[in-house]
Amino acid sequence: MHTHRLPLAIVALTAVVAASALAQDLTLPNQNDSLKFAVIGDSGTGNADQYRTAKVFIETRQKFLFEFVLMLGDNMYGGESSRDFQNKFERPYKPLLDAGIKFYAALGNHDSPNQRMYKPFNMNGERYYTFRPRPGVRFFALDSNYMDRTQLSWLEKELAASGSDWKIMYFHHPIYSSGGAHGSDTALRDQLEPLFLKHGVDVVLAGHEHFYERLKPQKGIHYFTSGGAGKLRRGDVGGTFTEKAFDQGFHFMVFEIVGDRLHFQAISDLSKTIDSGIIARRQVDTKAAPSVPAAPAAKPVPPQDKVGTPTAKPAPAK
Amino acid sequence: MTNKICLTLLIGWLSTACAQSAQPAQAQQMPKGTNTNPDAKQVADFRAKVEAYNTLRADLAKASPPLKETTDAGAIGNAEKSLAAKIRAARANAQRGDIFTPATEALFRRLVRPQVTGSADAADNRAIIKDDGPKPGDVPFKVNGEYPKDAPLSTVPPDVLKALPPLPENLQYRFVGRHLILYCTNGNLIVDYMPNALP
Numbered sequence: 001m002h003t004h005r006l007p008l009a010i011v012a013l014t015a016v017v018a019a020s021a022l023a024q025d026l027t028l029p030n031q032n033d034s035l036k037f038a039v040i041g042d043s044g045t046g047n048a049d050q051y052r053t054a055k056v057f058i059e060t061r062q063k064f065l066f067e068f069v070l071m072l073g074d075n076m077y078g079g080e081s082s083r084d085f086q087n088k089f090e091r092p093y094k095p096l097l098d099a100g101i102k103f104y105a106a107l108g109n110h111d112s113p114n115q116r117m118y119k120p121f122n123m124n125g126e127r128y129y130t131f132r133p134r135p136g137v138r139f140f141a142l143d144s145n146y147m148d149r150t151q152l153s154w155l156e157k158e159l160a161a162s163g164s165d166w167k168i169m170y171f172h173h174p175i176y177s178s179g180g181a182h183g184s185d186t187a188l189r190d191q192l193e194p195l196f197l198k199h200g201v202d203v204v205l206a207g208h209e210h211f212y213e214r215l216k217p218q219k220g221i222h223y224f225t226s227g228g229a230g231k232l233r234r235g236d237v238g239g240t241f242t243e244k245a246f247d248q249g250f251h252f253m254v255f256e257i258v259g260d261r262l263h264f265q266a267i268s269d270l271s272k273t274i275d276s277g278i279i280a281r282r283q284v285d286t287k288a289a290p291s292v293p294a295a296p297a298a299k300p301v302p303p304q305d306k307v308g309t310p311t312a313k314p315a316p317a318k
Numbered sequence: 319m320t321n322k323i324c325l326t327l328l329i330g331w332l333s334t335a336c337a338q339s340a341q342p343a344q345a346q347q348m349p350k351g352t353n354t355n356p357d358a359k360q361v362a363d364f365r366a367k368v369e370a371y372n373t374l375r376a377d378l379a380k381a382s383p384p385l386k387e388t389t390d391a392g393a394i395g396n397a398e399k400s401l402a403a404k405i406r407a408a409r410a411n412a413q414r415g416d417i418f419t420p421a422t423e424a425l426f427r428r429l430v431r432p433q434v435t436g437s438a439d440a441a442d443n444r445a446i447i448k449d450d451g452p453k454p455g456d457v458p459f460k461v462n463g464e465y466p467k468d469a470p471l472s473t474v475p476p477d478v479l480k481a482l483p484p485l486p487e488n489l490q491y492r493f494v495g496r497h498l499i500l501y502c503t504n505g506n507l508i509v510d511y512m513p514n515a516l517p
Contacts, residue, residue, distance in 0.1 A: 081392070181449075182449060
C-alpha cells in the first residue's frame with residue numbers, strides 16, 4: 001500500500017513544485033483589472049520547437065490570464081493549406097483558442113496577404129488595422145512587407161485620431177535591430193519613425209529576427225524584437241542598440257498594462273525569464289510635435305533566475 | 319510695410335525654390351512652355367491597363383466563391399483557385415508585356431534605379447528585397463501562373479513603392495530576384511512580369 005502512495009506523493013509534489021516554479025517566474029503584477037496580453041513572433045513552423053514553446057506559452061496562461069495574443073508575422077512558413085493552418089496554428093494553440101483567446105496577426109514576408117481573411121487571425125479582412133481592447137489602449141497592426149502610400153496615409157489618420165491612448169505598434173520588420181542576418185530596416189524607419197514621434201507612439205513590437213532583443217529607447221520610443229516562437233538564429237544578436245538580448249532558445253512575451261505603466265516579461269521555451277521590466281508611458285503633447293521628450297530606459301525588474309541557471313530568488317507571491 | 323512686402327516676396331521665392339529642388343531626381347527635364355510631367359502619359363497608359371485588369375477580375379469574382387473572412391482556411395484557398403482559373407480562361411491569350419509594355423518597363427527601370435543605387439537607403443533596399451524574397455527558381459515566371467504558396471513574398475521598400483505608380487488594393491508589385499512581378503493577391507497569380515527591373 002505504501003509503495004503505491006509514495007510515487008503518487010512524488011507526482012503530486014512534482015506538480016506543486018512545477019506550478020510554484022511557474023509562479024516564481026512571473027514578474028508581472030498580475031492584477032485583476034489590468035490589461036494583459038501576450039506576443040509571439042515567427043511562430044508558424046509546425047515543428048517540435050513551435051509546439052514546445054507553445055506548451056510553455058499555454059502553461060503561462062494558467063497563471064497569467066492574458067486576454068489576447070499579438071502575432072508578429074511569419075505566422076505560416078511554407079504552404080498555406082487547411083492542414084498547414086491546423087499544424088502551424090490551430091493545434092499548437094488549441095487550448096488558448098478553445099478558451100476564447102483572440103489572436104491578432106500581422107503579416108510577415110512568409111505570409112500570404114490573404115491570411116487577412118482567416119477569421120481566427122482577427123484582421124477584419126485587412127492587411128493593416130487597429131483595435132482598442134479597452135479605453136486608453138490602442139494597438140496598430142501594420143503590413144511592413146508592403147508599406148504603400150495608402151497604408152501610410154491610413155496610419156497617419158488613425159494615429160492622429162488616437163488621442164492620449166497608449167499607442168502600441170506591431171509589425172514584422174524591425175526598424176531598429178542589432179541582428180546580423182537582417183538588421184534595421186532603415187527605409188521603413190524613414191517612413192514610420194516621424195509618424196511615431198509626431199503622434200507619441202509608446203512601444204513598437206517586431207519579429208523577423210529570430211531572437212529576442214529589447215533595444216535602448218530610440219528617440220523616446222521602446223522597441224522590442226520578438227521573433228523566436230518557432231524559429232531561432234543563434235549567435236545573431238548584439239550591438240549598440242541592445243539593452244537586453246537572448247538568442248540561445250525560443251521565447252514569447254507577456255505584457256500587462258496597469259495605468260501608465262507597462263510591465264513586460266520575456267520567457268524562454270524552458271520557462272525561464274529572459275528579461276522583464278517596466279515602461280512608463282510617455283507624456284507627449286502631440287499638438288506640440290515634433291518636440292519629443294526623452295523616455296527613461298525601461299526599469300528592469302530583477303529576474304528570478306538567469307537563463308539556464310536555477311532560480312536564485314523567489315518572486316513575490318501573487 | 320515695405321519690409322513686410324519684401325518678406326512676403328522672399329518667402330514666396332524660397333517656397334518656389336524649395337519646391338523645385340524637391341522634384342524627384344528621376345524626372346526628365348520638361349520641354350519649354352509646358353508644365354506637365356513628361357511621364358504622365360506613360361503612367362496613364364499603365365494605369366489604364368491595370369484598371370482594365372482590375373475590372374475584369376472584379377467581374378469574374380462575382381461568379382466565384384467569395385474571398386471573405388472565414389474560419390475555414392481551405393475556403394480561402396478555394397476562392398483564390400476558383401478566381402485564378404476564371405482569370406486564366408478570360409486572359410488565355412495574355413502575354414508578357416501586355417501591361418509592362420516596353421515603354422513602361424523603361425520608365426519603371428528609371429524610376430526604381432535611384433532607390434536601389436543612389437539613395438541613402440539604396441544598399442538596405444537592395445538587401446531587403448534580396449533577403450526577404452524567394453530564392454531563384456522558386457517562382458516560375460509565367461503570365462497567369464500561380465505564385466507558389468511555399469515561397470516568401472519579397473518585401474518592397476517604401477521608397478520603391480513611392481517611386482512607382484500606385485496600384486489598386488488587390489494588386490501589388492513584388493520582386494523575384496532582380497525581376498518585378500505584378501501580383502494579384504485575390505487570385506494569387508502573376509498578372510505580368512518584367513525582367514531585370516533592378517540594375
